[in-house]
Amino acid sequence: MKSFRHRLLVTIMAWISLLLACILLIVIQLFPMYAEAEDKTEVWIILALIFIGALLFSALIGHRIIKVQALPIENVTQTALELVKGNYRARAFEYGNVGAVQLSSTINILARNLQEITAVREMEQERLKTLIENMGSALIMIDRQGGVALVNRSFLGEFHLIEEQVQEKFYKEVPLPEVFERFIEQVFMTEQAARDQLEFKQGIHTKNIDVYGAPVLGDHEQWLGIVIVSHDITELKRLEQVRKDFVANVSHELRTPVTSIKGFSETLIDGAYTDEATLLSFLEIIHTESNRLEMLINDLLDLSKVEQAGFRVNALPTDMEKVIKRAEEMVSKRIEEKKIKLDLQLEPVILQGDPDRLLQVMMNLLVNAITYSSSETTITVRLYTKGKSALIEVEDQGIGIEASEIGRLFERFYRVDRARSRNSGGTGLGLSIVKHLIEAHHGKVDVESTVGVGTKFTVQLPLGS
Known part of the structure; x- marks a missing residue:
């Protein structure tokens, strides 16, 4: 651009030189007429006026040339440099001669196209970034x-x-x-x-x-x-393992009583029925195993029912104190057999719940506490309100639970002490049923335990309207 201006400047100077040459010719022609004049002031004035006129004319011509030729080219060049830098919002002024206007218009069209392409690219990049990030x-x-x-x-x-x-x-x-x-x-x-x-x-x-x-x-x-x-896929792997464990445990739990019933019945058929003492003993064992099998099947059916999507409880105004006392009556025989003291600390609480399902919850929690408690210990049951919730605590003085096992406590068939729970007739499904029933009531159940000291289950249920 500077070289272009230099060329224009040279052109203008040539014009000035030409005009000065003309002035000199005029001076040469006029000079003899006034050479003999004593006062040459008029001559110098004429020469000065001619010189100033020539300069003004040259400046006017130069300005016109630069305006028409140089400035549009310079503006287009600056616009092109901005486009190179990535500023696609830059635009050139569309003025000057026909060629300059066409060039400016072309540059502006190019700038608008680049701006649109950049906008589309930025939008696509933003979409891709959002997709990747989320x-x-x-x-x-x-x-x-x-x-x-x-x-x-x-x-x-x-x-x-x-x-x-x-x-x-x-x-x-x-x-x-x-x-x-x-x-x-x-x-x-x-x-x-x-x-x-x-x-x-x-x-x-x-x-x-x-x-x-x-x-x-x-x-x-x-x-x-x-x-x-x-x-x-950690959770998927865990669920897959739970499924495998469930199938294995169900198979084992079903096989044990079925094997006992089959074995003792075959022995009786082979002739042992003739001995009355043996007959009664074997029939008692068959009856016990049948009850155990029935309990397992009922628990499996209950668990299957409460795990179904859309399971709802029949919520009614329920006196929770009466539910807990009813559960006490149903486990009283087991309590007496182990000489366990049941300490009830109950406040009158009415909540919205299914009395039959809540009775099932309390039965399972009490049976679990009895199962893992030693003889001549105390099981404490507390019922009270806190804010808009009813809290039920079942605390025993049993064997306790390791911290690493608490997370698996509500899994199906999971047992802290397998030998003891199986010998007591438990199915390993009680706590899993408790968890699902409490969640169906929009509540939650927590566990606190210390090995060798005991375990406390805390059930939180909404009081409702």
Whole structure:
């Protein structure tokens, strides 16, 4: 642009030189007429006026030339430089000669197109970023040099990381589980898609993830790096294990009484019925095992019913004090057999609940307390209100529960002391039924326990309107 102005300046100076030459010619022509004049002031005035007129004319011509030719080109050039810098909002003034106007108009059309393309690209990038950040699966992208190019929020949360630990880091510098690093290496080295299920320790917990990795290819099949997507399947694995345990436990619990009934009945058929004492003993065993089998089947049916989606309790105004005293009557025989003292500390409480289901809850909690309590100990039952809730506490002086086992206490067939609970006739489903029934009443149940001291179950139920 400066060279263009220089050329214009040279042109203008040429004009001035030409005009000055003309002035000199005029002076040369006029000078002899006044050469003999004594006062030459008039001559100098004429020469000055001609010179000033020539300068003004040259300035006018130069200004016009620069305005028409140079300024539009300079403006277009500045606009083009702004576009190069990425400022697609810049626009050129559409004025000057026909050629300059066409050039400015073309530059403006180009700027508008670039602005629209940039806006669309930014919108697509924002959508992609939002999608990646809010997807449920964890994602990490590693470039061809092994550096972490991108991670999403789910990845940071899944591996308990912060951005500073992964930004601009080589993937081996990121504190990731060893099995996950090996999977990354496999995909990185082979440049082939792979899928696996990984298991690793995270603190005191075991975590399972389903992980998929694939190479990232650009234009012309150019390898840009790899992308790894992982999904937490810990809960699915746990539910799968619970299902397997449930099937195994049901099979075992059913086989034990069935085997006893079959064995003793076959013995009687083979001739043992002739001995009256043996007959009565065997029949008593068959009767006991039949009751145990019936109890297991009933509990399974109850559990299946309360676990169904849409299960509702028949909520009525219920006197919880009467429900607990009724449960006491039903377990009184077991209490007397173990010489256990039952201490009832009950306040009058009326709540919205299903009396039959709440009786089932109290029965299971009391039976569980009796089962794990030693003889001549005390079981305390408290009933009181706190805010808008009714609280029921069942506290025993039994064997207690390890802290690591409390989380599994409400699983089906889970027993703290398997031998003792099985010998007492328990099915291992009582607490699981309690949990589902309390949740159906929109309440919750908590456990506090100390090994060798005892256990306290606390049930919280809403009082209702």
